Amino acid sequence: MTDLATRPDADEERAHDAASPGDGDASEYQWAPAEPHHPKKRALLWIGLPAGATAVALVAASLVLIAPGTTVAGVNVGGLxxxxxxDAITARLAETTLVFEGPDGQFQITGADLGATVDATAAAEAAFAEHPMWNPSTWFPAGIDVPVTLDESRATEALRAVAGDLYVDPVDAAVSFDPASAGYVVTEAQTGEGIDLAAVQEGLQAAFDSGAATASLETTIAPVPAAATTEEATAIATSLNGMLDVVGFYVGEERTVPVDRTVAASWLSVTAEDGDFVVTADAAAIQPVVDALPAAVNREAINATVITDTAGEVLREQTAGVTGRALESTDGIADRFAGMLGEGEAAFPLTVTESEFATTALVRRIDVNLSAQRTTLYENDQVVQSWAMSSGLPGSPTLPGSFRIGWKTPMQDMGCFPGAPYCTENVPWVSYFNGDQAFHGAYWHNNFGNVMSHGCVNLPVNAAKFIYDWAPQGTQVSVHY
Incomplete structure (x- = not known):
């Protein structure tokens, strides 16, 4: 059984028992009035809650805030x-003002006007990473350097707007075609001048680093180079002149259709874009030349003619063979050539269909009949010409045998040396075939058909000329009785 004294409602049960009828008068046993019940004291709890919340908030804030005393360049970012x-870094740079001191007075310009920028996000993140508020060891002093950059185009435009009299524009180099020399020539670039952007950037950096809202800067003038330089123009002109040397339409290695230098130059345009030279070609201007290509390229095959000996060895090419050819479609050639010219290539390869030539062989030989005193020329065993001749006298006979035409000369003196038994000057159309024995013209007699010479074969001058032209070196000569 539970002990009454230990139960929470023991007092109430005791009071109830005292009031119940029992051995004596109930009034003799009545309890004294109970003490009033006091609630638990909670004042300290309600006072402590705001203070605790504040502490938690401070701790949380310290986890995202930058430590006190931290600066980025000259901008205090502590507690942010x-x-x-x-945002604070970007705003401060935009508001930073440079006051320029020049010979004609002052002018001023802001970072925003100059298109000045910094990597503010990276700088702010670096500031927090290196100097977080939650780490007191990183507090005071702490600074982050950040480089300032300028938008050169925007900065130049802004400076020219307030100090245009300090600028002299540069002049780009130019390339043009000179008809007199039929080549491209260069006009040299001219350097300009203007406010030194490097000095402006350094001044703005110094002002930003120091945290100054305004800073004075001496105006510095610097050369402004031309965007298109003389060196670049010279290189382009050299390339273009090289193109004009070879421009045309080619079949293999042959420049089948050359293009006049002035005509080719009329197709081309040379412009400077942001300092770079650009070459373009007009396909419409090229088209008339393309339209005329078939007439200039197409041809029939020309058969070859060669002179041979009886064994078939070629002694001379009488007529060179020429391969026939026909140009394939000219569609798109003008556009393709325009593109090639723009890339610096001036030799356009044509596609043709070729037809081979035939070769005719002329087998030539010379027959010298000492008995008949006659010289006969044969071609493919057919008589071409035959003449009466005068061979060597018995004391200096023309020797029989098989020989070939060797050295030839249109004229020479014969026997005209000391001790010689004779001297004949200006002997024409000499074709040697056996040592010092030769066919030649004999202008000093007309006794052909009879022996007369010192061993050579004398012929009428026109006959000797015919042999000289007709019989190449190596032509076979048969001398017999």
Whole structure:
């Protein structure tokens, strides 16, 4: 059984028992009034809750805020989040003002006018990473350097707007075609001048680093180079002149249709874009030349003619063979050539269909009949010409045998040396075949058909000329009785 004294409602049961009828008068046993019940004291709890919340908030804030005393360049970012710090850095740079001192007075310009930028986000994140508020060891002093960059085009435009009299524009180099020399020539670039952007960037960096809202800067003038330089123009002109040397339409290695230099130059345009030279060609201007290509390229095959000996060895090419050819479609040639010219290639390869030539062989030989005193020329065993001749006298006979035409000369003196038994000057159309024995013209007699010479074969001058032209070196000569 539970002990009454230990139960929470023991007092109430005792009071109830005292009031119940029993051995004596109930009034003799009545309890004294109970003490009033006091609630638990909670004041300290309600006072402590706000203080605790504040502490938690401070701890949480310290986890995202930058430590006190931290600066990025000259901007105090202590106590700020990285995002707020980034905004503060950007705003400060935009507001930083440079006051320029020049010979004609002052002018001023802001970072925003100059298109100045910094990587504010990266700088702010670096500031928090290196100097977080939650780490007191990183507090005071702490600074982050950040480089300032300028938008050169925007900065130049802004400076020219307030100090245009300090600028002299550069002049780009130019390339043009000179009809007199039929080549491309260069006009040299001219350097300009203007406010030194490097000095402006350094001045703005120094002002930004120091945290100054305004800073004075001496105006510095620097040369402004031309975008298109003389060196670049010279290189382009050299390339273009090289193109004009070879421009045309080719079949293999043959420049079948050359193009006049002035005509080719009329197809081309040379312009400078952002300092770079660009060459373009007009396909419409090229088209008339393309239209005329079939007439210039197409041809019939020309058969070859060669002179041979009886064994078939070629002694001379009488007529060169020429391969026939026909140009394939000219569609798109003008456009393709225009593209090639723009890339610096001036030799356009044509596609043709070729037809081979035939070769005719002329087998030539010379027959010298000492008995008949006659010289006869044969071609493919057919008599071409035959003449009466005068061979050597008995004391200096023309020797029989098989020989070949060797050295030839249109004229020479014979026997005209000391001790010689004779001297005949200006002997024409000499074709040697056996040592010092030769066919030649004999202008000093007309006794052909009879022996007369010192061993050579004398012929009428026109006959000797015919042999000289007709019989190449190596032509077979048969001398017999």
């Amino acid at each position: 989040t990285a995002g707020a710090a980034s």
